[in-house]
Amino acid sequence: MNPTTAELSQNLIASYAQVGGINHLDGKNLPSKTAIASITCKLLQLLFPGFFDDRSIHSSALVTVTTDLLAEVRLRLQAEIGKSLEYRSPGEVPRAEIGALAQSIAGELLASLPRLREILQTDVEAAYQGDPAALSAEEVIVAYPFTEAIAVQRLAHELYLEQVPLIPRIMTEWAHGRTGLDLHPGARIGTYFFIDHCTGTVIGETSVIGSHVKMYQGVGLVARSLSGGQALRGQKRHPTLEDRVTVYAGATIMGGDTVVGAGSTIGANVFLTHSVPANSLVLQEDARVKVMSKTDRPVDFQI
């Protein structure tokens, strides 16, 4: 009825031996989620100097602050990438080469920061221009969850392209937990991107998104035929949105061969499963909802 702790421990350890697959004992090192969260924060500081720090940085200290931060991030990133590379298919990366490969990938990610800054500046501008509630670009950077989520996705996408296992997804899920925005590291996203409110929007792995695309909360770019499961890996399963597409809250766009033509607008709560030409306006047939007086409601329908 009330087992001793030693008994509890014995039974639990017996279960570790029996129920495999959800243990991680004596195995390859997993990258540390805590370390990756901390590295990601520091990468945000490098991308937006002075915004993610607790105090503004004086330009006289900039060289020292930046170089020190880069040196620290570089070392820690190399270590985590090294652990992750052990999860590539067996034999894909010979053990002796993992260290050098990790070093090279970490260096490339840091070298890409100036290029990512150019893209992120277009995202911040799109957010400021697109939201009348935004009072300044500063507000967009310090207060909008979108800024953090898109910056993390663009960083993770670089590692995804280098086929680093685990880390890209840990990075975007860290941002997902903080912002409610689930951007897969595999998605290819153009410039001047903006998602307002963020919560619940999901962009799947093989989505392709043009420039000047705007979205709202609860949008899904998702896969069809998911019963295919692992057999579909690597196929294009998520839609393509061309330039200047707007997608309102709660719309779901499905399928790898679905293309939303340039300049189109997709209404709220639409469920779209096929392509539409450029400059389309897509609405639910019932966009003019049924309004009745409560005294007239059908007796068999109750909510």
Add this chain to the structure above:
Amino acid sequence: MNPTTAELSQNLIASYAQVGGINHLDGKNLPSKTAIASITCKLLQLLFPGFFDDRSIHSSALVTVTTDLLAEVRLRLQAEIGKSLEYRSPGEVPRAEIGALAQSIAGELLASLPRLREILQTDVEAAYQGDPAALSAEEVIVAYPFTEAIAVQRLAHELYLEQVPLIPRIMTEWAHGRTGLDLHPGARIGTYFFIDHCTGTVIGETSVIGSHVKMYQGVGLVARSLSGGQALRGQKRHPTLEDRVTVYAGATIMGGDTVVGAGSTIGANVFLTHSVPANSLVLQEDARVKVMSKTDRPVDFQI
């Protein structure tokens, strides 16, 4: 115009005396949210050894690590359960018996870990098989918010069945805040469960879910006639999903007598308020949405 801090304090304390119900002074001890969050993290470490730790565990250290962790969790859990039991209906648990009852419930929860591990292994397998973007079971465990949320719900459900007040809901709301997935501790959930993306999905207290059920983000298993409020407590208010049901993003299924038959698929954004037989495919009537050129849009409709 600019009151002194002493005046501010005086007025605020006067409001504590006047506005009751949202004070917690001189009362029973509340369980500590911080303590429950920390205990829940350690329970996750016990369920998935090596995955929620910062470094992998060598099997030579396993007995020591596990026994120490169990001993610590047991003591802290007992203390929090003891505080919570004071919130049971007055007189339901005599004060003198609270300590022994708390000790027994904590012991039972820890004794259930091997059984919960067997169930959770089926959930991890369902996630890996169901999502072509998943590269490995390891990725599902370290990076998918679903893993954390379902593990916490299955733990909290054990305490819910023992009628422990407050703690089960504090545990699932902790996970809700981290993952966006709102799984009530009361819900009965079968094996091989998977929710992809998670954010915004809500599963109400009296939901019953079969095995091999798959869901996406923004799904609701919710209650009808909510105007009944507290009068409805204890009634089955949320739907039943039989085995092998799939529910796409944004669908809402309502009502305690609504049963979705085995093998059915519910399309995105469907609002379903009645039962459907086995192997049904349920879609919005307007699943073929209205597509028009922007130049042809009706003048009175503007989004």
Add this chain to the structure above:
Amino acid sequence: MNPTTAELSQNLIASYAQVGGINHLDGKNLPSKTAIASITCKLLQLLFPGFFDDRSIHSSALVTVTTDLLAEVRLRLQAEIGKSLEYRSPGEVPRAEIGALAQSIAGELLASLPRLREILQTDVEAAYQGDPAALSAEEVIVAYPFTEAIAVQRLAHELYLEQVPLIPRIMTEWAHGRTGLDLHPGARIGTYFFIDHCTGTVIGETSVIGSHVKMYQGVGLVARSLSGGQALRGQKRHPTLEDRVTVYAGATIMGGDTVVGAGSTIGANVFLTHSVPANSLVLQEDARVKVMSKTDRPVDFQI
């Protein structure tokens, strides 16, 4: 191929000089997000004494605890408000007056706490009465994300009315990150408000909400014609909900001139773009969804 850290630093700093707008160097001090998060936690402790603390407070210690906390919050709040006021339009607040203005606004916010407590008590009561899963008012306060989110919005709204830049939005986005509920500090919200489950619900800046309004997850009170962007700032862009309106999960209500009459109910997933009279019941035309056997599904439609 593998640049030195000094080279990486040089290139990144060059990018800081070239790509402006997302740097914050040598500028005005930004308010610290960390400090604002910590201040907000302490304001929650002052609003709900004993609930957001780790242990219950004995009334003999209440004067000391409250006065000390008020004194600390006051000083830190003044400092952050002072930094924020520098972001008002140039010359709007002369530099020499910023300190006094910050002091006065901080004092007013703290003086408003008793009034906010009266309103928040109605919200807690509405949540308890409205949700049969709620076991006690205590559970609503310690476990419901809504309590935290609405308390933070009501605090931030006070600072919004005083035209403090940045801080109100940082406060509500802090709560948004923790709860998934995006309540803009500008929204005017009546008493006895309740949102169940919270995740994904968005209430825009110029929304006006009556008393006894109830909502669920995934609801949007959003703006039309967003292509207007910054030109629309200051206009009423979001809907008005009169007293006793209920909005089910996933419904989107759009437009500044849209008024939902008192006592109306808006069904799940409805997309409403025009006003409805009092006591309306608004449903999707297709609320009776299309149910077919999977063997009868049209060959060209596949999900």
